[in-house]
Amino acid sequence: MNRRVFVCLTCNRYAPPPEGQPTPGQRLAAAVKAATATAADPVTVRTVVCLNGCPQPCTAALREPGKCVIRFSGLTTDDAAALIEAAALYAGSADGDVPTEALPAALRGKVAGRVSLGAA
Numbered sequence: 384m385n386r387r388v389f390v391c392l393t394c395n396r397y398a399p400p401p402e403g404q405p406t407p408g409q410r411l412a413a414a415v416k417a418a419t420a421t422a423a424d425p426v427t428v429r430t431v432v433c434l435n436g437c438p439q440p441c442t443a444a445l446r447e448p449g450k451c452v453i454r455f456s457g458l459t460t461d462d463a464a465a466l467i468e469a470a471a472l473y474a475g476s477a478d479g480d481v482p483t484e485a486l487p488a489a490l491r492g493k494v495a496g497r498v499s500l501g502a503a
């Protein structure tokens with residue numbers, strides 16, 4: 384099963400860190416990588432430049448071809464383990480449209496968007 388989390392490295396674009404310091408998005412990506420390094424079912428962390436959640440950094444998303452996209456905003460490094468858990472739920476779902484109430488509690492208030500693939 385392909386478990387992936389996409390994390391925006393450019394968050395927070397409105398408050399860049401001092402020169403040489405990691406962005407909050409870079410810290411979040413590092414936290415997810417560290418947390419998954421010892422997980423029984425690790426996830427792949429894909430880093431990207433912007434997930435269109437800029438006003439509410441940090442942002443991450445779950446996406447796979449043919450599945451609903453779920454985007455989370457307002458994330459911190461404290462959400463790393465919850466993102467890994469959510470990625471497992473997402474990977475195990477048929478369409479990716481994991482109900483908010485089924486997500487880890489830490490993420491339920493941080494679902495910023497869903498893009499479902501409806502029938503044409």
Ligand code: FES
Binds near residue numbers: 437442
């Ligand atoms: S800069 Fe992170 S979502 Fe746009």
